[in-house]
Amino acid sequence: xxxxxxxxxxxxxxxxxxxxxxxxxxxxxxxxxxxxxxxxxxxxxxxxxxxxxxxx
Numbered sequence: 001x002x003x004x005x006x007x008x009x010x011x012x013x014x015x016x017x018x019x020x021x022x023x024x025x026x027x028x029x030x031x032x033x034x035x036x037x038x039x040x041x042x043x044x045x046x047x048x049x050x051x052x053x054x055x056x
Contacts, residue, residue, distance in 0.1 A: 007021040014020055036043055
């Protein structure tokens with residue numbers, strides 16, 4: 001999570017002058033990596049996973 005609060009400021013501002021905020025949400029990147037690892041998937045290998053020929 002980016003914060004344990006509802007939101008925190010980034011220190012930047014939107015064009016209308018409102019603060020740009022980070023909200024309390026799970027980190028999508030870390031969640032995706034955890035799911036890939038759980039499934040034994042390698043996102044850097046887009047070929048046949050069935051033990052076929054080496055496609056480097």
